[in-house]
Amino acid sequence: MSNPRAVDPATQLVEPEHAFPVSEAHGALVTFPTGFEAKCDELITHYPVSKRSASLPLLHLWQETFGHISPQGIEWIAAKLDLQPINILELVTFYPMFRQHPIGRIQIKVCRTLSCALAGSYKLCDHFRERCGTATSDAHGIASSPEGKYAVEFVECIASCGTAPVIMINDDFHEAVTLQRADELLGKYD
Amino acid sequence: MKNPFNHDHPPADTPLVNVQIDGVWTQMPKGLNAVEAARRVGKFIPHYCYHPKLAIVGNCRMCLIETGGPKMDASRAPVLDASGKPEINWVPRPAIGCATNLTEGMAIRTDSPLVQECRRGVMEFLLINHPLDCPICDQAGECKLQEYSVQYGNDHSRFVEEKVKKPKRVDIGERIVLDDERCIMCSRCIRFAKDTVHDDVLGFTERGSHTTLAVHPGQRFDNNYSLNTVDICPVGALTSKDFRFQMRVWFLKETKGICTNCATGCNTIIGSRESTLYRMTPRENEAVNSEWMCDQGRLGFHYIHDPKRLTQPIARHGPETTPLAWSEIIPQVAERLRQFVPEQIGIVASGRLTNEEAFLVAEIRRVLGGDSVLTDYVPRFGRADGILRSADLNPNTHGVTLMGLSNGGASLADLRRSIDAGQIRALVVLHEDLTAEAGWDGATLQKLDLLVTLGLLQNPTTDRADFILPGASFAEKRGSMINGAGRLQRLNRAIPSPGQAWDDWQILLRLKEALGGGNGLHTIEEVFKAMAAQVPAFAGLTLSRIGDLGIELEAAMPKETATE
Ligand code: SF4
Ligand code: SF4
Ligand code: FES
């Protein structure tokens, strides 16, 4: 009379494959620099209709402050906005500009789009990668050097096509960058 | 059940508007969406993400239709056709039906060449990355992707590229498994979890060509309503661990039932094959459970196939047990019961009895001595969850109360004391285990000269019983119960009882006859009729008049058993 229950290894269940290892979720926690939380609160006031709209600004602020968005960041921001962590994880995994792991401290973005490509940006990017000793790119297309100093990214048009090839190093913009200029520029950042 | 949305049931006072559906003018409630409007005139607009009880998100595009409005002349007056009806100005591009709300003069086409072309396109895209593992998919046979493929899709694939690979067999919750490759990203499950049961743990990560339904890392979808997502998932992406790979759905016989795991009495469909019950799914009843049921109730049926199930009437003489035929055992039980005066007999009834069974127990009690026979039932309480689950875990507390078999459990202690004191010497126990469930110790039962049990499973009470009468489970019998809100509902027989186990009402009826109370009842319908003649709450009712959705009883139900 009993209900026959099948047991077959091919039907064995697998653990969910997560965007980050669960074990990391409560690993090394960052401590907030002074004023960080006040800044968050201030950003939230920009969205009086729905706090949820502050999700992206808070994610940007977190990434600017801590370099990447950790599980702690996702959970903290969700709690701050009265959301569930999955609501924030959805955004973090959608927008390519949000990173879930650290990258090099000095961030070099080389434009890869038409004008710059014609003006030699492929060679330029290779040059930077070689000089910075960066390894293969991660899921976001960013290659970081092993000691964590440099991160080189080949990006789409950064809107200065007339002065190709162009690059950005951190927040600074540099036009008509030759290989020689590239070396000079690298020397200026440390 | 309070749903956050009821798109299919707009408020009764919604004004009507004139609309044209596939060329026919009709009147519909203003604001009703086109999928529901079409349904009301017998047209079907295929849809995946739309569900009448969930927020409308319009993400699957399967419900594309053509829409239009009245053509206006230069003076902004509608242009009328030969029959005096407004001519339609069709919008050149399609719109999604689920988010198209009816307005005055609106026209829709649910099956035009453009609409058919749109559906073929949507189907082609949905199938591009679909694994097409239908042969081993539990959803096959009740899968919307399969059904719409046949009805609205293409007969061949043009896709030669590589399919996107995604996680399979993901363990996202206690009772639920996810196959991300089968997911068509309709988000029904996400919306159900968030809005209906307030457990917002599901979401889409990696949106884009790798969109992945996921639980948040470290969280689980263990909600007591999780299995409803298996029902509303249009495809086989979410499957029930309990039902996975157990039976092809097309072999299941479907019987309308009710859940007997609490006083809510959610309406169900019992899926069975031959004598095995394989699954229970909710059946829509807006007056009770809408389209949902709790996981505890849904999975709370396996006990009926337990190896401890009693399947043979048994008489015990000292250490010896003798299997007996029903025709032998019932006269013996009656004979033994007759040896006691009413004050020496006790009855423990159960909130699990149907009304008909409770009525017959009350009749037996009358024959045995009426109010002098100390009688009560075993109350059983859990916690109401504010969604469906009732605090009363007996499915028919109202019924046993109405038949006068309950003193709210207050007499159980008296009963026990009287047995311990040697006053009560014979006890009839119906569908209860007095040890584990009522907390009695075995010593009390040892004091009895006669213990008769009617029930399903072997337990310490039946181990001591002089007569063991094997009864029928909720899926094996007909009858009625009254839920916590005072609604009379019907049980139906989905499977036969195992072995010699027999319908409880038959057993009770025969016992009553053997005790000297023959009254020419032969069918359950007749039992109901006899009951309706005596119990004012059932006046004018018959078993068939209860119908599949039950009926609200007018007589006020006793207050002390209110569920919430
Ligand atoms: S798992 Fe099912 S219900 Fe959930 S989004 Fe995918 S297809 Fe829709
Ligand atoms: S709420 Fe009660 S009646 Fe409904 S399914 Fe759950 S246990 Fe069964
Ligand atoms: S193409 Fe390089 S800046 Fe536009």
Ligand code: FES
């Ligand atoms: S049902 Fe309308 S878009 Fe999915």
